[in-house]
Amino acid sequence: MKRSRFTDFVTKEYKHIWRDPRTLLIVIIMPVLQMLIFGYVVSNEIKNADVVIYDQSNDYLTNRLTQKLNASGYFRTRVLARKASDIGSAFRRGDAKIALVYPPNFAQNIKRLGHVNIQIITDASEPNTASILDSYARAVITSFMGEISGLGFSSSINIETQMLYNKEMKAAFMFVPGTMVLILMLITAMMTSISITKEKELGTMEILLVSPLKPSQIIIGKVLPYVALAFFNSLVILLMGYTVFGLPLRGNLALLLGVVFLFIILALSLGILISTLSKTQQVAMFMSMFALMLPTILLSGFIFPIENMPKVLQWLSLIMPPRWFLSALKTIMIKGQGLWYVWKEILILTGMIVVFLTISVKKFNIRLS
Amino acid sequence: MEKISVNSISKSYGNVEALKGVSFNVDGGELFGLIGPDGAGKTTLMRIITTLLLPDSGNAKVCGYDVANEYKKVRTLLGYMPGRFSLYQDLSVEENLNFFAGVFGTTVQENYDLIKNIYYKLEPFKKRRAGKLSGGMKQKLALSCALVHKPEVLVLDEPTTGVDAVSRKEFWDLLKELKMQGITIIVSTAYMDEASLCDRIALIQNGKILGVNTPTGIINAFPYKLFSIECEKPTHALENIRSLSICKNAYLFGNSLHFVSNNEENSPEIIAKTLEESGVKVDSVNEVSPEIEDCFIERMQRQ
Numbered sequence: 192m193k194r195s196r197f198t199d200f201v202t203k204e205y206k207h208i209w210r211d212p213r214t215l216l217i218v219i220i221m222p223v224l225q226m227l228i229f230g231y232v233v234s235n236e237i238k239n240a241d242v243v244i245y246d247q248s249n250d251y252l253t254n255r256l257t258q259k260l261n262a263s264g265y266f267r268t269r270v271l272a273r274k275a276s277d278i279g280s281a282f283r284r285g286d287a288k289i290a291l292v293y294p295p296n297f298a299q300n301i302k303r304l305g306h307v308n309i310q311i312i313t314d315a316s317e318p319n320t321a322s323i324l325d326s327y328a329r330a331v332i333t334s335f336m337g338e339i340s341g342l343g344f345s346s347s348i349n350i351e352t353q354m355l356y357n358k359e360m361k362a363a364f365m366f367v368p369g370t371m372v373l374i375l376m377l378i379t380a381m382m383t384s385i386s387i388t389k390e391k392e393l394g395t396m397e398i399l400l401v402s403p404l405k406p407s408q409i410i411i412g413k414v415l416p417y418v419a420l421a422f423f424n425s426l427v428i429l430l431m432g433y434t435v436f437g438l439p440l441r442g443n444l445a446l447l448l449g450v451v452f453l454f455i456i457l458a459l460s461l462g463i464l465i466s467t468l469s470k471t472q473q474v475a476m477f478m479s480m481f482a483l484m485l486p487t488i489l490l491s492g493f494i495f496p497i498e499n500m501p502k503v504l505q506w507l508s509l510i511m512p513p514r515w516f517l518s519a520l521k522t523i524m525i526k527g528q529g530l531w532y533v534w535k536e537i538l539i540l541t542g543m544i545v546v547f548l549t550i551s552v553k554k555f556n557i558r559l560s
Numbered sequence: 561m562e563k564i565s566v567n568s569i570s571k572s573y574g575n576v577e578a579l580k581g582v583s584f585n586v587d588g589g590e591l592f593g594l595i596g597p598d599g600a601g602k603t604t605l606m607r608i609i610t611t612l613l614l615p616d617s618g619n620a621k622v623c624g625y626d627v628a629n630e631y632k633k634v635r636t637l638l639g640y641m642p643g644r645f646s647l648y649q650d651l652s653v654e655e656n657l658n659f660f661a662g663v664f665g666t667t668v669q670e671n672y673d674l675i676k677n678i679y680y681k682l683e684p685f686k687k688r689r690a691g692k693l694s695g696g697m698k699q700k701l702a703l704s705c706a707l708v709h710k711p712e713v714l715v716l717d718e719p720t721t722g723v724d725a726v727s728r729k730e731f732w733d734l735l736k737e738l739k740m741q742g743i744t745i746i747v748s749t750a751y752m753d754e755a756s757l758c759d760r761i762a763l764i765q766n767g768k769i770l771g772v773n774t775p776t777g778i779i780n781a782f783p784y785k786l787f788s789i790e791c792e793k794p795t796h797a798l799e800n801i802r803s804l805s806i807c808k809n810a811y812l813f814g815n816s817l818h819f820v821s822n823n824e825e826n827s828p829e830i831i832a833k834t835l836e837e838s839g840v841k842v843d844s845v846n847e848v849s850p851e852i853e854d855c856f857i858e859r860m861q862r863q
Contacts, residue, residue: 207651398642399663401610402664403665558613558614
């Protein structure tokens with residue numbers, strides 16, 4: 192008897208989803224669209240960026256470096272500066288967003304002193320672009336160092352760049368996990384919180400409460416279809432990332448899906464928490480938007496590198512669930528590491544689920560108001 | 561046997577006292593009406609009985625179970641139809657009914673006897689989405705859903721509000737039939753004319769019970785002589801009439817005026833004469849027996 196009561200509930204929830212064109216659009220079409228948009232339109236990959244070269248040596252090594260920059264496909268020499276102030280004016284005109292300054296006597300110093308400094312100047316009015324350009328330039332210089340050491344120079348151009356696993360800074364590495372987080376947050380957290388508050392708003396919650404259903408049955412019955420949908424969407428995103436955008440799937444697939452599932456449950460518990468705190472669908476939606484979506488986008492490291500944030504925001508990002516999910520996702524998918532390297536993330540995500548669910552259960556009202 | 565007992569229940573929302581020490585009992589198999597205007601506290605009381613709200617003080621029992629402490633037990637015994645249409649608009653008639661049967665752990669077939677009189681009118685539309693039904697149909701569906709698990713006590717919060725006159729009458733006929741099947745029904749309404757259809761009624765105003773009795777009992781307890789006056793410009797005449805020494809109270813009642821006499825000696829002739837003297841053009845004065853609304857107004861003034 193209990194099982195059928197429960198299946199009734201889940202069936203009903205499925206019908207709500209299938210019969211509402213808007214919901215259907217959000218849960219089925221949007222993930223695919225968002226994936227493609229992130230992939231092709233808002234790609235963070237920058238090609239043929241204009242660069243200012245201020246070459247104070249103009250010897251065979253610096254020429255070679257400039258050539259290498261141009262050949263990388265990421266940069267195109269726009270201005271050859273004759274004096275330092277040319278850089279500032281090029282930036283002000285908007286001709287370029289990055290400049291490279293080679294010191295005088297470049298080849299000579301490398302031979303004699305064993306080290307030189309290359310200065311990278313970026314236009315930081317667009318911090319995101321600047322940091323990307325910066326890392327591109329660093330990548331090119333690092334590889335240049337490797338080349339010249341092959342020519343017998345004891346090279347040390349003092350630039351510290353660590354870009355393991357993603358030497359070409361492929362944007363897909365960043366946006367596929369990021370899109371997954373967004374979609375999962377949207378479908379599970381937002382849609383469940385809305386669908387639960389909808390029952391409150393329509394007054395059907397009144398009848399459900401008066402029925403012998405336990406609160407847990409009501410909640411689980413309502414969220415189960417969204418778990419299935421979210422999981423399905425994750426698979427679609429992973430598949431698209433793999434086939435369309437050439438994202439590697441290096442790690443253990445079972446572990447990967449396990450982590451995805453864990454995050455779905457986490458997003459769900461957040462959605463339930465929001466629904467217990469809000470009385471109307473609109474409130475639930477705004478809470479999901481401002482309390483979940485924006486922090487997810489801004490603070491999880493999805494778009495903006497956590498390392499570049501002010502200390503306070505870095506601390507804040509520690510309590511953002513997506514941060515840990517993204518980290519685990521990248522470790523498994525891109526670095527191909529096993530459970531041993533993501534146990535911390537898994538533990539933190541599990542802990543968050545326990546906390547959110549406990550608060551939700553405490554807050555869930557067995558009565559009105 | 562008492563199916564519902566309400567003992568000095570009070571409930572406030574902030575500074576607003578919605579209920580001020582309300583008490584009454586509903587016997588088994590009774591069709592009990594809670595009659596009062598909007599804002600009298602009917603819905604709050606219904607929600608306390610259905611375990612959806614906790615009273616600030618006092619207690620209520622349904623079939624002997626306390627609505628606060630034994631709410632789980634109470635919830636299995638109740639059928640509840642909230643004031644607002646509270647079914648799933650995007651599910652069909654049939655699906656709504658099946659769902660609510662499932663929620664209560666039963667099937668439509670199991671209790672079909674109980675709802676067949678209501679449901680047969682809906683049957684032709686069973687594939688239609690609930691949101692597309694007319695007001696009267698929605699109300700019948702909501703009643704079917706509240707009944708599908710064969711509750712001992714049926715709680716209906718203003719079921720006829722916003723429903724046309726024909727559907728209202730049909731609805732009360734259905735309630736009578738359900739009563740015959742032994743279900744205890746408590747129904748709230750702001751329509752005074754529906755009071756006479758109940759076995760017993762409680763008049764409620766400003767969170768206080770003004771009286772509990774059978775409709776006839778309430779009417780018989782009306783302590784004054786009552787006259788119906790037809791005159792020109794009743795609204796204008798009202799103030800004039802109220803200031804008369806023989807008048808206890810006067811108010812508009814439909815197209816006429818109701819005149820509550822403050823002594824037993826008054827007759828239509830005396831009243832007509834006094835009115836003419838004070839400058840009111842009277843068409844007719846008749847002594848009438850009071851209706852529930854008259855009793856309600858009288859009791860309200862007594863407070």
